[in-house]
Amino acid sequence: MSENKQALIPKLVLEPIVRAALLEDLGRAGDVTSAAVVPEHTQARVRMVARQPGVLAGLDAARLTFRLVDSGLRIAVAKQDGDALYAGDVIAHIQGNARALMTGERVALNFLGHLSGIATLTSQFAVAIAHTKARICCTRKTLPGLRILQKYAVRVGGGVNHRFGLDDGILIKDNHISASGGMGQAIARARASAGHMLKIEVEAETLAELDEALAAGVDAVLLDNMDAPTLKTAMARIAGRAIAEASGGVTLENVVGIAEAGVDLISIGALTHSAPNLDIALDFDALV
Amino acid sequence: MSENKQALIPKLVLEPIVRAALLEDLGRAGDVTSAAVVPEHTQARVRMVARQPGVLAGLDAARLTFRLVDSGLRIAVAKQDGDALYAGDVIAHIQGNARALMTGERVALNFLGHLSGIATLTSQFAVAIAHTKARICCTRKTLPGLRILQKYAVRVGGGVNHRFGLDDGILIKDNHISASGGMGQAIARARASAGHMLKIEVEAETLAELDEALAAGVDAVLLDNMDAPTLKTAMARIAGRAIAEASGGVTLENVVGIAEAGVDLISIGALTHSAPNLDIALDFDALV
Amino acid sequence: MSENKQALIPKLVLEPIVRAALLEDLGRAGDVTSAAVVPEHTQARVRMVARQPGVLAGLDAARLTFRLVDSGLRIAVAKQDGDALYAGDVIAHIQGNARALMTGERVALNFLGHLSGIATLTSQFAVAIAHTKARICCTRKTLPGLRILQKYAVRVGGGVNHRFGLDDGILIKDNHISASGGMGQAIARARASAGHMLKIEVEAETLAELDEALAAGVDAVLLDNMDAPTLKTAMARIAGRAIAEASGGVTLENVVGIAEAGVDLISIGALTHSAPNLDIALDFDALV
Amino acid sequence: MSENKQALIPKLVLEPIVRAALLEDLGRAGDVTSAAVVPEHTQARVRMVARQPGVLAGLDAARLTFRLVDSGLRIAVAKQDGDALYAGDVIAHIQGNARALMTGERVALNFLGHLSGIATLTSQFAVAIAHTKARICCTRKTLPGLRILQKYAVRVGGGVNHRFGLDDGILIKDNHISASGGMGQAIARARASAGHMLKIEVEAETLAELDEALAAGVDAVLLDNMDAPTLKTAMARIAGRAIAEASGGVTLENVVGIAEAGVDLISIGALTHSAPNLDIALDFDALV
Amino acid sequence: MSENKQALIPKLVLEPIVRAALLEDLGRAGDVTSAAVVPEHTQARVRMVARQPGVLAGLDAARLTFRLVDSGLRIAVAKQDGDALYAGDVIAHIQGNARALMTGERVALNFLGHLSGIATLTSQFAVAIAHTKARICCTRKTLPGLRILQKYAVRVGGGVNHRFGLDDGILIKDNHISASGGMGQAIARARASAGHMLKIEVEAETLAELDEALAAGVDAVLLDNMDAPTLKTAMARIAGRAIAEASGGVTLENVVGIAEAGVDLISIGALTHSAPNLDIALDFDALV
């Protein structure tokens, strides 16, 4: 089991999400199949098993899913979020009422498969650039309603989080700049208005824009769609005066070159909008 | 524009989802960048543009996103859900307050990119088997909180919907069968308990199980993980007595063989849990 | 106590309903009478008693009401949902803080009286036709916000449930038919659009309409407002090709004739929109 | 149309109730029948018609139901809440999208039928005692979640409202009295603790208890289960010193005698827990 | 510790308020500082201490705050709501996970400081007039969303509560009177329409208006902005026929004169809209 756990999602925040997911699946009449077919007091024992290699994320959501269905289910975890999984690895053993296990199964696995998928993809990028100082970072390109969970999965996979929303950082993009009459004016307005705890990051599509941003003294620059050689030039100009984030069209193929250009962060929308599911399943062991 | 629209998501159902997505992004302080940088009454005109080929889905959600941010935004659509998109196609023109456009941009695109991604993947499967009678079908392997939207996108892409939850159909799987003491008993219990409007489907992993299910007179059979030759044998035994659904490990490579085996439905979890995002963006045309 | 329990309402679904009912009664200032008049630590013991004969339904809602007021109340049930009640029967003993008992009393009894009233009325119909194969069925004529509970009470009383909403079955009525240009077209459209797990039922007001529906191969027919002799003719024509549901103007007087005509289901709106309350009360035994 | 309208339910209060009722019926997939069968732009015109004589209540809820489904529906009312209805009376004409009309129909009628049923039953009692000074009054024996609507319907039917909850009046019952060590002490505690705007009513089962309550100077007395002669004696003792409310076992048979005994109020739980539905329906006139 | 506790806020009412306050502070990412800086299993022991003299109120809200953050925190209270506090007094000892303590600290203290501030201000007024029969009373001038808690704090400070909302009492002000064509008509309309459990209070700005109200037989009069001599005259005219409430411009300087004029109630908006915070803090004793 891993030692170094990421900051968990507060239970107060997680519970309404899990509750809503269960209600979405229960509908109005509940699990009509289990209620009809499985005798009321049947007990079962199941193993939660990885069918694919990857990185585990979402155990808390899965555990809470089962507990909200039936607080009597006993769950013994064998893995922690962040642990590497190999096909066949047992993640947890769960025991208790058979109906409850079947009722919670799909929702729990939907959380686990999606979040582990994100952690796995993040980890693939993070491992590829582990020899550099760069870190993999998420974006606001998340699936509606799932941002907090998705950003948590990115952390579990070894990435770091960019802004959680429109309100916890200033990020000035090209449209902001044209709407405000130039980068200098945009940055000046931002500095005058933002609270002192908000950092200011500016998107630069060219080295000229980068120079302008650096001259204005921003906290961070988003180097948009620059290739590795351009990034190297950019880093030389930045010379430690701002945090450097590379973004745009990052793949497992080109990420190493980008990282080796010396940037601090590489942000990737695909982590949260296109990560494929990790296949995790429940095996019913024995009906006690 | 397409003629044949799918049943839309009722506005009463859609609005709370869009509202929650916006609040998730606005946080407590709202769009601090636009508020700081863009003058209050600046107007803008934007084009919503496809960056990749695919099938459009999610226009209603995107439109409602912008309207909830600012009811004064004028939106003129050039495409409809279900339309084929080519890279560069303009989907809609939106005009109005520049801050509002920037505030709503990301949430609107998050809906559009995800749902169009699902419609596109569904369409790829549907097109591949268009010469057969089989139809592509979704599962309950959806992302928490997004099931209604995801199932809508599957329909838009040319697929059909399986159960929306645990309550609108009886689906007896292997674990139900072992917990109830055999398939015959499980089906009998289901028939005795289910309302007359609920169909009964049973999972069969072998031809022997299929025979048992057919003998019990079920409405549908889920043929789990059978290869094409086995499916052909299965279809011969079914002989029109039940709806036949193939499931398990379906890919664009093997789907044609499965469809040509004669099944009625091919269900694919990846449609909703692993569809990559379709790249759609806003281009800011002119600041009026 | 009864052996054969109906599928319960999932606690995740029940709790928000009970919580809302309590808040409706507590208002802003809570139970001002008990708070003012009853010393804080007074204990009491009460018996929940039937004042009328009938069938019990709603124990879970009543129990949860008391528990949400004060988790320290001890509740020992002597009857189960579905049990026959005679005037004077003790349903449960509850013991604990006197204020809490008084605060929860009315809401708990409002659930019990209403749901037991429905179970009792359903049972009267079900008993009357027990010698036939027909079953008593509810409708969507339910009281707003109470559908899940009311449909549960129908099951407890020996009835079965029709659709829970507009989405878990296709029911084509006369207005649908005229709006779509004829029954054949309506059924064809429904078949093309509905998921494979949804059954299709068609309303027939005449034998001619019935023939048309049967020719189209529907799953079920709703025989609307037909008298017993017409129903007999109808059943002969159906000859097992579809589930037959009789509906319209059913009373305890005419239900036997309808059932003996051979229909499968008899649906009755009054079960859920007009069932009189069953009189159940709390007797305070002793202030410990 | 009636002149004298009762205080309406504030729209802020009504709308969440109607919205929840619609969502309860729409489920996850919405009105699948209309979506499948009725062409999208079909228009229809319907009449809302009484099938039984009674008193109308609930128009606002019905109107809001249709508007929340489709704000384009045009509704012209021919009757007002409180109006007498005869079988065949047209209550309203509604015109617009056929799908929307069918989608809203059942929920709108569920509100109307239930609330008109309450208004009708209340009116029957109120008319019977119109020659006396007594007024018909509701109780807290309401159906969970529907109290505000039910109490409104009682007013529409000519009744008056008792407490809306546990917090807007002090009502000391027998159990409160025994738990607090006697009626005198209970009343003294209530007076010391209650805000000055809360009235104090005490339940009296005997004339001796009545005397005790009057001696303590309460605002109102609830004369529980007394027959008409006893009520007359009670009224003589009260002699205008308190409001007199009769309660317990009131029927249309005995209500006149109770009213003629001179009481101010007659409270009847059945108004809200057992009023049968009033049959109101939609007739589809023409598909425009 | 005090003996005489006020009616507590029902937990069902309190919990959503506390939960919302915590979510307001946790935002999307939770307590990032504690998660980053404090090792996960660090234990701590803290004392909740008064930094100023005053009256304690809000312990239940503070306790629930900590419990919702971490149900494992152990809280031992040394004071009760209503107790006098001196600077340095220990209110409670709390022990448990250090992160949880830091996460809950600010929200808990925000409740405690505000509610104790109200109780303290109320108590100052109540003590000043303790030699009279008058009681200090709150108004509807409360802070949005906090009314129930604020009114509770007034009770804790020795005051009594006026109406909780627009619906639990009739209070006829000058604008009501002019809109209804005179005081007599206003009172007559109120009496005809209000339920029998609602009291009627009328605002009188002059002695002439007072006479008119008394002649109409109201339950209470609100003597608006009268000085002490006028109030004395008013009390002589009232002569016990109505409850007398003085209101308008009440300060600690003039309250004694008002109370000695003989009124029953003195209502003060500042109790709930302008009470300064009472300084209460957490001292971290030892990291166990």
Place this chain on the structure above:
Amino acid sequence: MSENKQALIPKLVLEPIVRAALLEDLGRAGDVTSAAVVPEHTQARVRMVARQPGVLAGLDAARLTFRLVDSGLRIAVAKQDGDALYAGDVIAHIQGNARALMTGERVALNFLGHLSGIATLTSQFAVAIAHTKARICCTRKTLPGLRILQKYAVRVGGGVNHRFGLDDGILIKDNHISASGGMGQAIARARASAGHMLKIEVEAETLAELDEALAAGVDAVLLDNMDAPTLKTAMARIAGRAIAEASGGVTLENVVGIAEAGVDLISIGALTHSAPNLDIALDFDALV
């Protein structure tokens, strides 16, 4: 009217707060006084007037309050948030249904009075130090549920906002430091874990702690409870290397000295936890 408006609260965020405030006041039965006393179609015209000098804040909330009660009310504003008010100044004219005006009055004024109170107090501090570079800043010592509105009012009054919650900035206090084994370690942990957009601020109670924080290279320092001379020394040591925030015991008396010591920010809990209400009222002009 002022030119320079602060970033407004998004309507999506504001509306649920206003709606909840209205429901809190309407209770279950609504405005029973107006409904009883004021004829249904009476029109009125009112002026919203300042009774005290101050700074206006909260117009949007007040306006939305009236609109949610009755969308037909016409509101013409004469002042904007941020405008200086003198006693007698007319803030707005509102015209429409008299009942609606009376129903919305108290909630609208509760928002206005509280938020204007905060803006006024903030402005007093801001004006006092206008000759310095320091800015007045709020804290997380806000009233539960009102943080977003209170922080907006601080901005309107000329202040700036500190963190909105525990998640949009790292603020390391003394307890964090002791729990993590020293300031250096705490800052190192924070830097390793926090996203790149989060600033790190550290509390320093002594100059030694300040030196330690500066050595670690933090973004900002919170100089806790230092007197003006110490602050001057601190500023000399900081020498522009970090943002300097003074906090603790700030009053209108000592704020100038603190500001003149050269700090960047002065944070004051009293702005949001102890600002007295600003007296604003409605004058009913004429009943049209």
